[in-house]
Amino acid sequence: EQIEQFQHMKKNMTRLMLMYKFALAELETKIEILQEEFLMIHDYNPIEHINSRLKAPESILGKLNRKSKGISVESIRENVRDIAGMRVICSFISDIYQIFEMLESQSDLKILEVKDYIQQPKKNGYKSLHLLIEIPVFMTDCKELVTVEVQIRTIAMDFWASLEHKIFYKYDQFVPERLLIELKEAADSAFALDQKMERLHNEVKIIKDENKYETVDELTK
Ligand code: 0O2
Secondary structure: OOOHHHHHHHHHHHHHHHHHHHHHHHHHHHHHHHHHHHHHHHHHOOOEEEEEOOHHHHHHHHHHHHHHOOOOOOHHHHOOOEEEEEEEEOHHHHHHHHHHHHOOOOOOEEEEEEOOOOOOOOEEEHHHHHEEEEEEEEEOOOOEEEEEEEEEEHHHHHHHHHHHHHHHOOOOOOOOHHHHHHHHHHHHHHHHHHHHHHHHHHHHHHHHHHHHHHHHHHHHH
């Protein structure tokens, strides 16, 4: 009977992981469509790149253990909300909110949660826009509503976060005070760079638009 139970759980787990994989694929396609259309209309690409990952089953069980939750498909779906994770890396801060608004306006998506670590950065300097998005996935016999965690950030925010992540793990979570201060300073510098790049980008955009209108004016004369 135990073997039967185990096989049943294994089958359910495989189906669950497939569901999250499909959800990631669906969302990735949606974002790629936005990216391509945006590029056509505005003549510029708001997305640098997209990374997706599925959480490993061991990490899922680890998280359930830490939260002292039972091991079942229902418990996993309810308590581990970052099984399907996607990172969207943008050039500018304004792109982050544009992508968010475009996703928010899609009627088949439901934004379950927004954590704006750009408006309210973490104490260590971490910045990123975190969304929990529910997306429908059509399986052979039913429709499943699947949650995907999306982190949207700039290249500079991503650069900072990956270094901070490495340092955090290297020091087994006990990072020396001096490094923490330097990391916070680096986060401030990264943010200053983001703001400067955006200002420059806007200036260039205005010049480009003026030239475009002049050309149109000349053509319609
Ligand atoms: P990994 O390896 O990237 O997956 P929970 O999601 O339940 O653990 P929480 O705190 O509500 O809890 O989630 P939150 O704040 O939305 O952040 C979750 C993810 O954001 C983390 O996932 C990281 O990817 C990223 N993140 C949050 N804070 C930091 C930070 O200070 N530094 C860095 N580098 N990344 C951060 P995981 O599961 O921790 O890690």
